[in-house]
Amino acid sequence: xxxxxxIGRLAGINVYMHATFVLLLAFIVFASWSEKHDLNETAxxxxxxxxxxxxxxxxxxxxxxTARRYGIRTRDIILLPIGGLARLERxxxxxxxxxxxxxxxxxxxxxxxxxxxxxxxxFGVHPKLAQLELVSGGFLExxxxxxxxxxxxxxxxxxxxxxxxxxxxxxxxxxxxTQATLKAAHIGQALALVFGFIGLFRDPFLLFVALFVWMGxxxxxxxxxxxxxxxxxxxxxxxxxxFHTLQPDDTLAQATDYVLAGxxxxxxxxxxxxxxxxxxxxxxxxxxxxxxxxxxxREAMRREFHIANSHDTLDQALGRLGTAKVRTIPVEHDGxxxxxxxxxxxxxxxxxxxxLRQSQPPGAAPPEDVKExxxxxx
Numbered sequence: 001x002x003x004x005x006x007i008g009r010l011a012g013i014n015v016y017m018h019a020t021f022v023l024l025l026a027f028i029v030f031a032s033w034s035e036k037h038d039l040n041e042t043a044x045x046x047x048x049x050x051x052x053x054x055x056x057x058x059x060x061x062x063x064x065x066t067a068r069r070y071g072i073r074t075r076d077i078i079l080l081p082i083g084g085l086a087r088l089e090r091x092x093x094x095x096x097x098x099x100x101x102x103x104x105x106x107x108x109x110x111x112x113x114x115x116x117x118x119x120x121x122x123f124g125v126h127p128k129l130a131q132l133e134l135v136s137g138g139f140l141e142x143x144x145x146x147x148x149x150x151x152x153x154x155x156x157x158x159x160x161x162x163x164x165x166x167x168x169x170x171x172x173x174x175x176x177x178t179q180a181t182l183k184a185a186h187i188g189q190a191l192a193l194v195f196g197f198i199g200l201f202r203d204p205f206l207l208f209v210a211l212f213v214w215m216g217x218x219x220x221x222x223x224x225x226x227x228x229x230x231x232x233x234x235x236x237x238x239x240x241x242x243f244h245t246l247q248p249d250d251t252l253a254q255a256t257d258y259v260l261a262g263x264x265x266x267x268x269x270x271x272x273x274x275x276x277x278x279x280x281x282x283x284x285x286x287x288x289x290x291x292x293x294x295x296x297x298r299e300a301m302r303r304e305f306h307i308a309n310s311h312d313t314l315d316q317a318l319g320r321l322g323t324a325k326v327r328t329i330p331v332e333h334d335g336x337x338x339x340x341x342x343x344x345x346x347x348x349x350x351x352x353x354x355x356l357r358q359s360q361p362p363g364a365a366p367p368e369d370v371k372e373x374x375x376x377x378x
Contacts, residue, residue, distance in 0.1 A: 004078055013064055014076045015057060025049065048139065052146050053079055055112055059150065061085035062108035064164075066101045067092070090319055091165070095172040095180075102165035107123055109151040116144040158188030160216030181224040188217035235317050236310040239331045239339030240350045245270045246279060248298035256286055256293060266328035268337060269301045275330045275337055278299035307332055314349075317341055 004016040025046060061120060063086045075087040080176040092098045098224040120126075120140055155163040164184055171180035199206030203349035225330035244258045246267045255267060265281040279301045306320040310333040319328055321343065330340035 007079070010057070010061055010077070011062070011065060013074050015079065016076055017079045020080065044139070048142065051143055055109065055143070055147055055150065056084040057111065059108050059154075060084040062104040063101055064088070064106035066306070070094075070101070072101075095169040095177075096339070098172070099166060099169035102162045102169060105162050106151040106154050109147040109154075113144045113147040113151070116140050116147070128252065140301060146339040156191065156213070157184070158191045158213045158217060159185060159220040161213070164188050164217070164220070178224055181223055185217040185221040188213055192217070233314045233349075234310065235308050235312045235314060235331055235341055236333075236339070238314060238345050239308075239310070239341045240264075240345055241339050243268075243340050246297045246301075247271065248276055248296065248301070248378070250297045251293060252284060252288055252291075252295050252297065252300065253293040255279055255297060256288070259284070266340070266342070268330045269297055270337060273306075273336055275307065275332070277303045278305045278326050278328065278330070280326050280328075288359050302326055305329065309333070310338055314346065318346065 006014055007017045008015045028049050029042055030044050031044040036042070037148050048261040057079065060077045064372045066076065067074060070092050073089050075089065078087070088101075092101060093237045095308065120138075125138070125141070135137060135376045154161050155166065157163040157167040159165070167187065168177075168180050168184040171183055174180075175183075194212065195206045196210035199208075199210060200266065239291075243264055244262075246255060246258075246269045248269055248271060258264060259281065261347065267279045268275050269277040271281055277298070279297055283302060284302050287295055291299075305326055306329045306331050308317040308320055310331050317329070317331075321327075321341070328340050328342040330337055331341050
């Protein structure tokens with residue numbers, strides 16, 4: 001994610017902090033100092049916020065490590081002012097596996113709260129769970145309260161909270177995954193309306209929660225519908241088949257000529273039948289600014305990239321696009337480069353199919369693709 005800085009690595013997963021998180025800390029310092037003009041109180045407030053977000057990171061790590069058990073990698077964990085985000089490559093296909101992954105985060109918060117409760121008891125403090133508050137009490141008591149609140153809030157049965165995924169996983173044991181997602185999204189949006197109505201009269205914070213839940217449910221439903229509609233479409237129907245390639249010993253001047261002559265932004269770098277890397281427009285511009293047009297392509301290309309097969313389905317390719325560090329992935333057929341795929345291709349395909357469906361009279365058979373693209377063999 002842009003404007004994020006790497007702050008560490010846990011269990012082989014990079015942890016990033018978004019720049020806006022610094023603004024949150026600055027606001028906490030300003031608000032605490034303005035209210036009490038006490039350096040110690042301000043320092044405690046900052047440490048308290050950092051402790052909360054350490055718990056948030058552990059929450060996201062719970063999701064990531066549980067997903068790893070099912071062969072699902074986590075790209076990174078990002079710390080945002082509104083919480084944390086573990087970017088998994090995908091969610092598990094099996095409902096029970098998704099259920100475990102979704103519950104792992106809140107379970108971490110419960111374990112932290114239980115550990116702090118035991119520690120307080122050992123110190124002779126007997127916290128009363130019914131009277132716990134987030135803004136009063138001792139430091140450890142407040143951290144315990146926050147973890148209980150995080151566990152409870154995330155178990156609200158609505159996307160994008162963990163509870164929405166728990167609900168979908170339970171529904172998916174009885175119905176189709178897409179239907180389960182849509183039903184869970186509708187339940188989440190109904191809850192959003194309830195939160196919004198209550199927020200109008202009692203707590204403005206609930207209005208923010210309502211908007212957050214509504215948008216999360218809409219996004220999840222749209223994503224699943226898109227993947228479902230593209231599930232049976234092979235990559236070869238959508239991929240770009242007219243494109244330029246570069247050689248590793250070409251100069252950046254050759255790449256700039258191609259950019260100016262057409263609409264291609266990213267270029268596969270090949271040697272014989274092998275794709276060695278991808279030169280993206282962003283890397284091209286950075287290299288031009290730093291070294292000029294005489295630099296060889298091999299010095300600027302990215303060597304880590306994904307490759308799709310022409311017979312892969314679009315939903316499989318979209319999974320690779322979602323985890324790739326480039327916007328375009330090469331498409332191969334029997335080891336030969338035959339095309340390129342990016343989100344622009346997918347978007348155009350979906351718009352064309354949507355337009356064709358609108359042109360059909362009611363009850364007509366689904367439209368055929370505009371054309372069957374043959375796999376081009378070199």
